[in-house]
Amino acid sequence: MAGKDDKKVEITSSTICEQGNVSLQCPKLNENETNYTIWAVLMETILKAYGLWDTIDDKEEADERITNTTKAMILQTLPKDVLMQVAQYTSAKEVWESIKIRYLGADMVQKARLLTLRSELETLKMKKNESISDFSGKLSVEIKLDNQNGNDIN
Template sequence: KVIDETYGKKETSGKQETAIDEKAENTTKGIIFQTLPQDMLMQVAQYTTTKEVWNSIKVKHIGADLVQKARLQFLRSESETLKMKPNECANEFAGKLSSIQAKFKSLGGTLNDKVLVRKLLNSVPKNFPPIVASIEQYQEIDTMQFEEVVRRITAFEERLKSQDEPENNYQNKLLLASSNNQGGGRGHGRNFTKNKSSYGKSTSHRSIDKGF
């Protein structure tokens, strides 16, 4: 009888401990589920124990972290290898750099303005050294905002274009004048030949008339 009573107490105690463990397990799972985003919750809801849930979250988090790092590395390589095309204006090239910076931010990374400023100054055409030297000499490159450098480079670019326009117009006028002169010369040559031929015929007729 004593043995039976003792066994009964142990069995009851074991059931109570199991119930407590299950309650704690469910409570912990409930707390975890409340902190998860909806898409992640749907992926781990199938697991019954807290350990299984945590393992699943860990694996998914590590995988997502690796993907994020790979994307950031790709963007960094893209920014380093990006080159300005021959006919590309500074503002267009700066827009590409700003787009890469925005993608960095969306992935939780950071691409400092200092990096973009250096990239832009090293990518401008060969006729831009005056403005590049001015910025590097009189400005703090490491603290300058990227937008400010873009504004200065663009202003210099517009100034170069305005200086090139009169020269281009002058060259076009020279070409047009040369073309007109060549056309006029050819016309006079044809008229001269025609008149010379007519003169020869007229002289021949007069000679014949005198012979008669």
């Protein structure tokens, strides 16, 4: 839980929350929806470190000050368009669930696309009239797309 001696230091792309001798950097959620899973894991860990995760995880209503602190920590990590969409929610749990629903849908689409790309890569064959240069170009494009989606084929 955040105490009276805790400090917040604003830096260019994220916020560092200092608690005693430990500084925890809150990650920024990308606008292009590519880092939700990593963001969620890091935010959950940081909120647990500050004793704030219970406001999201518990079924019971949490103390208003703690809920507001948790909500503020989450909101400061969001892109402006997402922030404006979730600002209407009063509890940190509602904010968290709204973000989760928004990004997990995008994550599922990304995983489906990745499966399609992998399938295309596995079935990719050189045609009889195709040059080695053309084939290697197609192969490079497939590998690059796969790597951009977080898989290392090398």
